[in-house]
Amino acid sequence: MNKDYEVISTEFRDEVAYLKLDRTSKRNAINDRMIEELGIFFDTLPEAIRVVILHADGEHFCAGLDLIERIQNRSPDPLGGIKRSRAWYSVFDRMEHGNVPVISVLKGGVIGGGLELASASHVRICEASTYFQLPEGQRGIFVGGGASVRVPQIIGAGRVTEMMLTGRRYAAEEGCAMGLGHYLVPDGAGMAKAEELAASITGNSVVSNFAIINGVSHISQMGPNGGYFAESVLASMTARSGDSKERISEFFDQRRRTRDERNGDQDDRSATGGE
Known part of the structure; x- marks a missing residue:
């Protein structure tokens, strides 16, 4: 485990890397520090690693953008938001188009930026408690971490528009039927399924x-x-x-x-x- 990390934690077992979102008190909401640490993780992944399992501490995978921190640190620089979005794009692209497949274990809220993060993974496992939401319309903002590009590739632009306009919440079974998840498992069974799939993937070329x-x-x-x-x-x-x-x-x-x-x-x- 890398003790320099503040909001994620890591573990390496043989050919599998375990990457955990570790900001439980904030429902694992994404802040600038988390983006920075995710970038470091994917940039320094050991050569021996063949698959990454992305999971989260607490009841929720990720509640999205940390809006409180964003408001507190809002810059008058009109380019500040663009630079921040580009940092998210860079990290999520390194994840999606890196050297190894990423399996995500989803539970509880997969909201806004959390869905942007999950959609950059290659295999998504939904525990029964999982729900998906893009509530940007209700917050008076627009997605800024790639949701308008990646998520429509999964479920279509019309569905994404509807999710953002209405704030509609899709439960795990509905999300899997739409393609937001690939496997639906009982609560608490996500990691076991991820490790089963990781064993299969590491056996590939x-x-x-x-x-x-x-x-x-x-x-x-x-x-x-x-x-x-x-x-x-x-x-x-x-x-x-x-x-x-x-x-x-x-x-x-x-x-x-x-x-x-x-x-x-x-x-x-x-x-x-x-x-």
């Missing part, structure tokens, strides 16, 4: 994981011709990675063993008159 988390989101925003070209480049790159040949051979060997075992069982049943 490092090159394939890199291509997936960087390629799909970018290609989906390209025109068809550019997308097809980028896809072909990534396909060629992964096919020539160090272990792809061995992995493909192992896949076909396993299929052959399974087929031989199945045929052997059928022969045994025929010999004994079994059905």
Whole structure:
């Protein structure tokens, strides 16, 4: 654990990094310090790490932007807000388009900036208590951490507009049906599911994981011709990675063993008159 962190905490176990939002008294609301520490974490991730599990202390994943701190520290500089948004964009982009997949474990409020943070992760697990909300309209502000770009890619621009205008709250089951979450689990079961998925992801090719988390989101925003070209480049790159040949051979060997075992069982049943 890095004791220099103030509002996040970290733990490293073998190939998995655990990144915890640790500002419980503020429902893990995001302030400038948290953005700075998240940036440091992703910039200094050890080479051996293959997946990150993002989770939170307390009852809520993240209540969004720390509005009280923002009001107290409001600068008369008209560019101040733009600079702050660009800091969020930079950190969330390093998370979404970094070197390793990020699994987020969601619970309680995933509100405003909390949804912006969660939408930058690649696999989202919702505990039953999770709810999603974009209440910026009621606060007299507009999203500033990427929600108008990332979240519409997940649920569509019309749905995001409706969420911001009405402040509507979507429960975990509704959110998963829309695509805001990928897995719905009982309260308290999110970490176990994350570790199960992390074990699967760390078993993938490092090159394939890199291509997936960087390629799909970018290609989906390209025109068809550019997308097809980028896809072909990534396909060629992964096919020539160090272990792809061995992995493909192992896949076909396993299929052959399974087929031989199945045929052997059928022969045994025929010999004994079994059905």
